[in-house]
Amino acid sequence: MTDENFIKKVREQDKKTVSRAITLIESSNGSANQLLKSLHKFTGNAYRIGITGPPGAGKSTLTNQLTRYYRRLNKTVGIIAVDPTSPFSGGALLGDRIRMSDIGSDPGVFIRSMATRGSLGGLSKKAVEAADLLDAAQYDIIIFETVGVGQSELDIAKAADTTVVVLVPESGDSIQAMKAGLMEIADIFVINKSDRQGVDATYTALTTILHLYNRKEVVPEVIKTVASENKGIEELAVEIEKHRKSLIESNLLESNRMNKLKERILENLNYLINEEISGIIETSLIHELAELTLEGKLSYVEASELLLNKYKQKLLGK
């Protein structure tokens, strides 16, 4: 799978090969690591956009329209949907899925949905690896579409160079609460479905809070869109481009990527150690310690300390 011909086909955006390569990444075995190592030198050229927000905000429609916009500029687009409510990942109703199929059949667009079933922690690692692969496959733009409420989804959105947080007019009430999470990651806000009631109040609430609490160098812009009618999409794309340019001019693009890379390296270290541990430590020992803990003879902290010592002893060959 890591032979030259396979890599050549990935680089040529051969959809079947790209798709097989991502499946390999999802299975996360040794050959996936080999592949990522071989492709690494080809990465770093794509621009990564994260689109996140609550369920029902219209993230997929927005992704769809934004993709069409980039296609008109002749840019190729790779989409990674890790959103259980996204029609890309098969979560939504049939109607939505059909609506999406036009970009899906475009040879310059690659769509991959990644399941949230199972460990989401692992998923964020794999989603970013899939983006690396699409990057090496020379897609110009990579879009992560995630439901932005949990930490793992935020992790994926944060892996982007520009993160767009999508809200709806009805989000007004929860904007106050949102301060804690979404605000820190948003470079641009979108109020989608802006033909609905409440848009002005939400816009005012959002801009006010942004001006009061913003901790970034630049206050994030707020764009109104009606994605289903293609309204505001160009404005959004222009704002993304403005953000990209400002990152480059301030040298933040590189330093942000550097910081994200450090986090990724440490996370992967963590992952490697976990793999080692599950190879080294017998499940019967874990069971035994858990039993002692349930019986009140050990605390769970002591149980894990015992396992750590076991791991070290094995490493030392004892």
Next chain:
Amino acid sequence: MTDENFIKKVREQDKKTVSRAITLIESSNGSANQLLKSLHKFTGNAYRIGITGPPGAGKSTLTNQLTRYYRRLNKTVGIIAVDPTSPFSGGALLGDRIRMSDIGSDPGVFIRSMATRGSLGGLSKKAVEAADLLDAAQYDIIIFETVGVGQSELDIAKAADTTVVVLVPESGDSIQAMKAGLMEIADIFVINKSDRQGVDATYTALTTILHLYNRKEVVPEVIKTVASENKGIEELAVEIEKHRKSLIESNLLESNRMNKLKERILENLNYLINEEISGIIETSLIHELAELTLEGKLSYVEASELLLNKYKQKLLGK
């Protein structure tokens, strides 16, 4: 902090001491571990209920009413709110916070909000440790209130013996999408705000999907409530009690707790190793490797493999 008098006061539900002890857990230093070790033998008696669902579903009001119900039965209640939109954790508007204050001043109720700011992964560990503490402090019922969308919040909800997923009549559209996440963790569903339009459609959609896709031994019950008017609360409490009894009769209470404990021990092992690594590996080395990776000379996988070797060498005293 781990002296006998301190532990005695925790056991006596002295609110100030319990509060200080949780602050200690939040700071997660060595003395917190010491405290948890000393208190461990007193845990396992409280019944743990998780209340989760999307923002705005009325989880806090429901928690509030359920707490009042248990208080009328003379049971003491500890509440851990890890919900940025919860009035308990200060996310919501002032009105809500005042509405909650009556249970807050009850000597038989302990409310603690835990911030989602910072690492949510760490938070789920601390929330469960706080529950252990409240358990040792002899609270009869412990309620976790979390926003159930992200994985980490789900982790907290899963730490409960009975998990209640709260929806609203408007959730109808997203029930299809919900299959992926919330359904697997719910023991009981609540449709709150059931005086609103759409409740029948949502009830039908939910029960249909539950009967089609349920993989548990028993199909979860769906209860309609209007928490703000105290409607349906007793039914919910009865259903929770029924679930508790069925867990005990089928020996699942113990085996579920055992499985959760194993996960916790392994997670903590992970945490201990991370702490060790950050103590052992110089940040300058991480920086150097990240630079080589950005330059395309290493893949991030190779960078983390080099760190793993470094960690092992240090352990071996090289």
